[in-house]
Amino acid sequence: MNKQPVIVLVAPGFEEVELVAPVDILRRLGIEVVLAGVSGLTVEGAHGICVRADMLLVDVEPEKYCGVILPGGQAAWTLRDTPAALALVREMHSAEKLVAAICAAPIVLEAAGVLSGRRVTSYPAPGVRDELTSVKCISEEQAVTDGHIITGRGPGAALDFGFALGAYLGCESRIAALKEEMCYPYTAG
Amino acid sequence: MNKQPVIVLVAPGFEEVELVAPVDILRRLGIEVVLAGVSGLTVEGAHGICVRADMLLVDVEPEKYCGVILPGGQAAWTLRDTPAALALVREMHSAEKLVAAICAAPIVLEAAGVLSGRRVTSYPAPGVRDELTSVKCISEEQAVTDGHIITGRGPGAALDFGFALGAYLGCESRIAALKEEMCYPYTAG
Numbered sequence: 599m600n601k602q603p604v605i606v607l608v609a610p611g612f613e614e615v616e617l618v619a620p621v622d623i624l625r626r627l628g629i630e631v632v633l634a635g636v637s638g639l640t641v642e643g644a645h646g647i648c649v650r651a652d653m654l655l656v657d658v659e660p661e662k663y664c665g666v667i668l669p670g671g672q673a674a675w676t677l678r679d680t681p682a683a684l685a686l687v688r689e690m691h692s693a694e695k696l697v698a699a700i701c702a703a704p705i706v707l708e709a710a711g712v713l714s715g716r717r718v719t720s721y722p723a724p725g726v727r728d729e730l731t732s733v734k735c736i737s738e739e740q741a742v743t744d745g746h747i748i749t750g751r752g753p754g755a756a757l758d759f760g761f762a763l764g765a766y767l768g769c770e771s772r773i774a775a776l777k778e779e780m781c782y783p784y785t786a787g
Numbered sequence: 788m789n790k791q792p793v794i795v796l797v798a799p800g801f802e803e804v805e806l807v808a809p810v811d812i813l814r815r816l817g818i819e820v821v822l823a824g825v826s827g828l829t830v831e832g833a834h835g836i837c838v839r840a841d842m843l844l845v846d847v848e849p850e851k852y853c854g855v856i857l858p859g860g861q862a863a864w865t866l867r868d869t870p871a872a873l874a875l876v877r878e879m880h881s882a883e884k885l886v887a888a889i890c891a892a893p894i895v896l897e898a899a900g901v902l903s904g905r906r907v908t909s910y911p912a913p914g915v916r917d918e919l920t921s922v923k924c925i926s927e928e929q930a931v932t933d934g935h936i937i938t939g940r941g942p943g944a945a946l947d948f949g950f951a952l953g954a955y956l957g958c959e960s961r962i963a964a965l966k967e968e969m970c971y972p973y974t975a976g
Contacts, residue, residue: 614807648838649837649838754970781911784943
């Protein structure tokens with residue numbers, strides 16, 4: 599199993615469920631997760647829930663992490679306009695490490711130029727979909743894995759997205775048992 | 788629609804998804820939600836995510852709220868052993884206001900003596916189920932509403948639990964649209 603931690607980018611207005619569900623799932627699987635605040639260590643989500651980040655984005659050394667995860671919400675537009683976030687996404691992509699985004703956050707991957715020819719999903723709104731101009735196709739599935747690029751549809755797909763991340767990071771054989779442990783009987787489609 | 792806020796009790800070791808999903812859903816529906824920390828304003832969850840509470844449990848005036856919601860995780864045992872939490876649950880129950888708990892947290896409702904003759908669900912482990920001695924029956928559904936008592940099964944049922952809370956608090960007609968907005972195609976069963 600992969601031994602490096604995963605970095606999660608936390609910007610103001612992040613969708614709380616889209617942050618918490620993947621982090622919860624990955625930590626249950628024994629994968630280390632580090633929350634990196636984009637503009638501060640205490641960050642308020644889209645629905646007023648404040649979480650504390652472990653470090654700041656400016657202090658992230660990309661070579662120490664096995665991938666990057668981007669929750670959605672208004673945070674996606676902030677991340678898209680943050681050069682350090684785009685640089686981190688590009689660096690992970692160049693190293694063929696995990697690059698994951700859910701809901702509106704695939705627009706950040708598009709802005710970083712890493713979605714060319716990929717099959718992805720995203721939040722199904724024109725304001726998001728219209729930006730995904732370089733992708734091969736947009737799926738209506740809850741979560742889509744295409745190589746090292748994993749995308750999720752929205753807050754209601756956050757657990758599906760988390761399970762896809764865990765499977766990609768070497769824990770596929772444990773996902774069925776984890777879904778049972780977490781009382782999640784649903785199959786993403 | 789109900790105009791009073793709902794209180795959510797936040798104790799160390801709370802299941803992050805079980806806190807965040809219901810709060811997110813209720814706030815999307817325009818229902819005010821207040822997070823009350825049991826032993827402090829910054830509280831660390833079961834998987835290391837720290838959230839900031841809005842106030843302390845000792846400062847809660849029950850008559851100003853329309854109900855109380857208890858996330859599960861290790862926090863459930865702390866809440867069960869906190870007299871002020873049990874008193875708040877009893878006061879809400881006496882006023883026939885919403886009393887809700889998910890995962891392990893129904894043990895707090897049992898300790899408060901408010902589950903007698905009720906149909907509930909809970910996390911399906913003996914350490915939880917064995918404590919629910921006064922209930923009428925335990926369902927294997929994701930979320931169960933019996934009068935003003937609403938219970939949920941576990942983290943994978945947190946969205947279902949949230950939708951059940953929203954429906955109970957006067958927003959039933961908006962749940963289908965909200966599930967679509969949140970990309971949640973699943974039906975609790």
